[in-house]
Amino acid sequence: MTDLTTSEAERPAMQKPVIDVSGVDLTFQTNDGPIHALKDVNLEINKGDFVSFIGPSGCGKTTLLRCIAGLETPTGGTLTVNGLSPNEARKARSYGYVFQAAGLYPWRTIGGNVKLPLEIMGFSKEEQIRRVRKVLELVDLEGFEKKYPWQLSGGMQQRASIARALAFDADILLMDEPFGALDEIVRDHLNEQVLKLWARTEKTIAFVTHSIPEAVYLSTKIVVMSPRPGRITDIIESPLPKERPLDIRDSAEFIEIAHRVRDGLRAGHEG
Amino acid sequence: MKLRQSAFPILTVIAALLVVWYGATIKMNSTWTYDQAARAGTEPSFSEVVSDTMQQSRPLLPAPHQVVSELWKTTVEKKITSKRSLVYQGIITLKTTLWGFTLGIFIGVSLAAIIVLSRVGRLSLMPWAIISQTIPIVALAPMIVILSNAAGAGTLLVPKAIIAAYLSFFPVMVSMVKGLSSPDHMQLDLLRTYGARPNAVFWKLRVPASMPYFFASLKVSVAAAFVGAVVGELSTSAIAGLGARMLIGSQFGEPMIMWAALFAAAILAGLLIFTVGGVEKILRRAMGGRAV
Amino acid sequence: MNRSDTQFERIAYPVGFGLLVLLLWEISVRVFGISPALLPAPSAIGAAIAGSVPILWGDWVQTVIKGAMNGLWMGGIAGVALALVIDRFAFLKQGLMPVANFFAALPIVGLAPIMVMWFGFDWHSKAAVVAIMVFFPMLVNTLGGLAATDSMQRDLMRTYSAGHIATLLKLRIPAALPFVFNGLKIATSLALIGAIVAEYFGSPIRGMGFRITTEMGRLATDMVWAEIFISALTGTALYGLVALIEKRVTFWHPSQRG
Numbered sequence: 001m002t003d004l005t006t007s008e009a010e011r012p013a014m015q016k017p018v019i020d021v022s023g024v025d026l027t028f029q030t031n032d033g034p035i036h037a038l039k040d041v042n043l044e045i046n047k048g049d050f051v052s053f054i055g056p057s058g059c060g061k062t063t064l065l066r067c068i069a070g071l072e073t074p075t076g077g078t079l080t081v082n083g084l085s086p087n088e089a090r091k092a093r094s095y096g097y098v099f100q101a102a103g104l105y106p107w108r109t110i111g112g113n114v115k116l117p118l119e120i121m122g123f124s125k126e127e128q129i130r131r132v133r134k135v136l137e138l139v140d141l142e143g144f145e146k147k148y149p150w151q152l153s154g155g156m157q158q159r160a161s162i163a164r165a166l167a168f169d170a171d172i173l174l175m176d177e178p179f180g181a182l183d184e185i186v187r188d189h190l191n192e193q194v195l196k197l198w199a200r201t202e203k204t205i206a207f208v209t210h211s212i213p214e215a216v217y218l219s220t221k222i223v224v225m226s227p228r229p230g231r232i233t234d235i236i237e238s239p240l241p242k243e244r245p246l247d248i249r250d251s252a253e254f255i256e257i258a259h260r261v262r263d264g265l266r267a268g269h270e271g
Numbered sequence: 272m273k274l275r276q277s278a279f280p281i282l283t284v285i286a287a288l289l290v291v292w293y294g295a296t297i298k299m300n301s302t303w304t305y306d307q308a309a310r311a312g313t314e315p316s317f318s319e320v321v322s323d324t325m326q327q328s329r330p331l332l333p334a335p336h337q338v339v340s341e342l343w344k345t346t347v348e349k350k351i352t353s354k355r356s357l358v359y360q361g362i363i364t365l366k367t368t369l370w371g372f373t374l375g376i377f378i379g380v381s382l383a384a385i386i387v388l389s390r391v392g393r394l395s396l397m398p399w400a401i402i403s404q405t406i407p408i409v410a411l412a413p414m415i416v417i418l419s420n421a422a423g424a425g426t427l428l429v430p431k432a433i434i435a436a437y438l439s440f441f442p443v444m445v446s447m448v449k450g451l452s453s454p455d456h457m458q459l460d461l462l463r464t465y466g467a468r469p470n471a472v473f474w475k476l477r478v479p480a481s482m483p484y485f486f487a488s489l490k491v492s493v494a495a496a497f498v499g500a501v502v503g504e505l506s507t508s509a510i511a512g513l514g515a516r517m518l519i520g521s522q523f524g525e526p527m528i529m530w531a532a533l534f535a536a537a538i539l540a541g542l543l544i545f546t547v548g549g550v551e552k553i554l555r556r557a558m559g560g561r562a563v
Numbered sequence: 564m565n566r567s568d569t570q571f572e573r574i575a576y577p578v579g580f581g582l583l584v585l586l587l588w589e590i591s592v593r594v595f596g597i598s599p600a601l602l603p604a605p606s607a608i609g610a611a612i613a614g615s616v617p618i619l620w621g622d623w624v625q626t627v628i629k630g631a632m633n634g635l636w637m638g639g640i641a642g643v644a645l646a647l648v649i650d651r652f653a654f655l656k657q658g659l660m661p662v663a664n665f666f667a668a669l670p671i672v673g674l675a676p677i678m679v680m681w682f683g684f685d686w687h688s689k690a691a692v693v694a695i696m697v698f699f700p701m702l703v704n705t706l707g708g709l710a711a712t713d714s715m716q717r718d719l720m721r722t723y724s725a726g727h728i729a730t731l732l733k734l735r736i737p738a739a740l741p742f743v744f745n746g747l748k749i750a751t752s753l754a755l756i757g758a759i760v761a762e763y764f765g766s767p768i769r770g771m772g773f774r775i776t777t778e779m780g781r782l783a784t785d786m787v788w789a790e791i792f793i794s795a796l797t798g799t800a801l802y803g804l805v806a807l808i809e810k811r812v813t814f815w816h817p818s819q820r821g
Contacts, residue, residue, distance in 0.1 A: 093723070093724065105737065106817075107737045148815060174722075281661055281662060284659050395580035396580070399581065405801070405802040410759055410771065410775060418601070421601050498672070501670035505760055514670075521676035521764050529677055540670065
């Protein structure tokens with residue numbers, strides 16, 4: 001694990017983006033005619049960025065995340081991940097994906113669930129055990145390895161699903177409203193933990209949310225989107241420091257960024 | 272819409288089944304052909320063997336077109352009043368099915384009402400209802416005949432209908448228990464705020480809420496009643512009905528009769544399920560309800 | 564009404580109800596003097612069972628072990644195996660699913676006389692009838708179960724670039740197990756029906772179906788009821804066994820967690 005103070009300051013200026021989205025269109029053909037889920041989306045995400053996608057439902061934020069993961073195929077434009085196509089990047093095991101629901105397999109223990117991707121990707125037995133222990137520690141779930149998912153609270157289940165995404169050490173973490181179904185107190189706690197995790201692992205994180213405070217609190221870059229057709233209306237670089245205690249949300253800086261995000265959302269809504 | 276999309280795959284599968292059937296016809300019936308030829312001292316060519324396997328009068332496995340022509344002969348070309356007409360026999364099985372179906376619905380709904388309304392009823396009846404379905408009804412069938420005769424039933428219709436009802440009440444009961452207990456606490460509490468008596472709760476809330484479940488169970492139930500009717504005919508040595516034709520075919524070594532009766536039964540089952548499905552759809556639309 | 568049932572109540576009520584029915588049966592046979600040829604009293608049936616254990620055992624082995632069980636494993640394995648193969652091909656699945664569903668609703672038991680004609684009087688013909696009867700519910704339920712995963716679970720496997728086999732083993736087969744057990748429960752009931760009916764069309768001189776028809780002819784109704792009792796006990800025990808295994812294997816399923 002690299003020292004985070006150096007990585008924060010010395011980011012090379014000419015670095016190639018990890019995720020490069022340019023002119024991406026996605027049109028679904030339905031019985032009621034075509035739906036423009038994404039239209040002319042341009043975005044660069046650099047290594048170590050924490051990018052949030054925010055916008056009302058139908059703005060294509062989840063669709064964009066799925067395109068990056070190669071779960072949907074754009075109908076136009078180019079999208080590269082580490083210089084590869086999303087499908088190739090997926091085969092190279094570049095993504096850890098966290099869904100809105102934990103989606104743990106009820107027939108496997110927590111440990112067994114975290115082990116699932118490792119089994120599929122053919123890690124050795126000892127390596128599997130070592131990694132399961134490591135990532136469970138990372139999400140504060142030591143000692144729950146032998147429990148079944150239904151014996152855990154919703155927040156703990158979601159943490160286990162994050163551990164599952166971290167287990168095979170992909171460098172990109174894609175999170176689709178992972179805490180949308182949880183109550184606010186649990187959500188605050190998990191947000192804090194995600195930030196710590198991000199600092200410790202230096203992953204590139206793309207995070208879909210519909211909560212303005214969540215987006216501002218977590219991100220280095222906030223992508224504001226709007227619907228019909230789904231498009232990016234604003235990209236806000238956050239000046240907040242990387243070290244963020246929860247009470248940073250009361251600072252003037254935080255409130256100002258939140259204002260900009262809200263304005264962006266409103267403009268997109270009217271436009 | 273959905274059916275049109277899958278029509279081609281379905282037809283392909285049916286065509287493949289027919290090819291396999293013809294192949295099996297040639298394979299299974301050729302033994303007899305070769306035996307005959309050996310007895311006559313001749314050496315049949317392959318095409319002679321093939322054509323012979325398709326037209327034996329007592330084949331081990333009749334070819335599909337033989338079954339179709341036998342069906343045609345015994346339905347369209349026979350008078351409906353003739354005992355050899357499969358329409359005549361089919362109507363008898365149909366009657367049994369409908370009596371059994373009606374009886375099954377009545378028993379199923381009554382048991383469900385008792386189970387939902389009374390705790391004692393639920394605790395004592397539910398396990399036995401499940402056990403009843405694990406008991407092979409065919410073993411009971413002869414006893415049902417004797418007992419219903421002793422009780423004064425003049426025909427075999429009564430015991431056969433009882434057997435059909437025995438199989439068909441269960442899906443109705445299970446669905447109705449689910450349906451009658453489907454109203455949630457909020458809906459029940461609302462009626463309680465009106466001071467509604469249990470009677471009103473049952474008729475104004477539970478019964479209407481259970482209707483979609485009831486309709487959904489009918490198709491399964493009528494299929495079960497039909498299977499029950501045929502099982503009843505097979506296991507009570509009936510002399511009329513499609514099951515009885517199968518018995519007769521078996522006793523007289525006439526495979527064509529068995530196969531024709533078997534296919535008539537399949538067609539009748541299809542018609543029944545289709546009809547009940549249609550009625551279900553119309554009723555559901557009339558009540559403005561949606562599917563469960 | 565809001566009281567939850569205790570373990571005691573869950574056993575006592577059904578057992579009590581059963582005993583009550585037996586008691587009323589015994590009393591009415593004695594009080595009304597019903598002829599034993601018509602309806603023997605439970606005590607007479609009990610005596611018949613106790614007095615002919617070897618015969619009943621021989622019939623049970625012939626019908627249940629040789630006929631029903633052989634058919635059950637053959638039809639069951641065939642149904643599950645075909646489901647796994649068909650599942651690979653969307654076209655086949657689309658075409659076969661409606662056909663199999665239709666077959667599952669048919670009175671396949673009508674094949675019994677034909678199977679007896681093909682495979683002779685002994686247990687082979689019975690096993691064949693049972694295998695065909697069991698095949699369709701197993702096929703339909705397994706196919707339904709394999710389709711029972713939600714899109715999120717499948718997407719998760721895609722983000723791992725998991726292949727068909729890995730997805731099948733790690734996700735779809737475990738998710739399908741509750742459905743397979745459902746099919747198996749239906750199958751056990753059908754297996755006994757098939758094995759007994761097929762004996763009505765010809766059998767060696769043992770077997771439960773054979774015994775029922777011959778004792779019926781001799782008006783020895785107590786023996787008929789003895790066979791009915793054994794078959795009922797077998798049916799319930801088989802179902803219970805499947806339910807028990809289901810509880811052990813699919814302990815994680817909401818319906819089993821209680």
